[in-house]
Amino acid sequence: MYKELEARLDAIESRFAIDALIANYAEAFDTMNMELLATLWHPESRLLLGANGNAEGLDAILAQARVNMARMPHMHHWMANALITVDGDNGHGLVAADCLFYDVNQGPLQVSGQYRDVYLRRDGRWAFLERTFTMHYATPLQNWVPVMGTERFGRAS
Structure with missing residues (x-):
């Protein structure tokens, strides 16, 4: 009975850790936090973003x-x-993504798609082993300009 309870608790804790991993990925890119981004991967991980670049290994992921x-x-x-x-120290996920980007060449874009993830727990830490993005569509947002709020296009250097 205790083994079953431990397994259920581990599954719940793992799910919370993976949810945090997914949220921290978004936070790292949205705030351009390279230190946070570096904590989300194993050294041999792969990030496959298609048109936005594919990278194998932590250094290549950070460079991309x-x-x-x-x-x-x-x-x-x-x-x-x-x-x-x-399943134990392994996990898989499908995560929908809706993104707003300001591309310096194309202007404002709304991009939707899906991440297909492989997670791995090593030494008690969940991280991405592979994250693959499939773009469903990218839509230019013509004449779209924020008029209020704390965000603005571009960031101070």
Whole structure:
């Protein structure tokens, strides 16, 4: 009975940890926090963003993130409808994403798609092993300009 209870508790704690991992991914890109971003991966992880770059290994992921952050100095990610399965130290997920970007070449864009994730717990820490983005669509937001709020396009250097 205690083994079953421990397994159920571990599954719940794992789910919370993976939910935090997903939210911290969005937070890291939206605030351009490279230190936070570096904590979300194992050294051999892969981030596959298709047209926005594919990277294998932590150093390559961080390098690609810097390129994307320079090209899109304003990002806002909404992650939703996370379907996560956990089996011991392994997990898989499907996560819907709706994103608002200011691309320095294209202007404001709304991008929607889905992340297909592989999670791995190593030494008690959940991290992405692989994150693959499939874009459903990207829509230019012509004449879209924020008129109030704390965010603005671009960031002070």
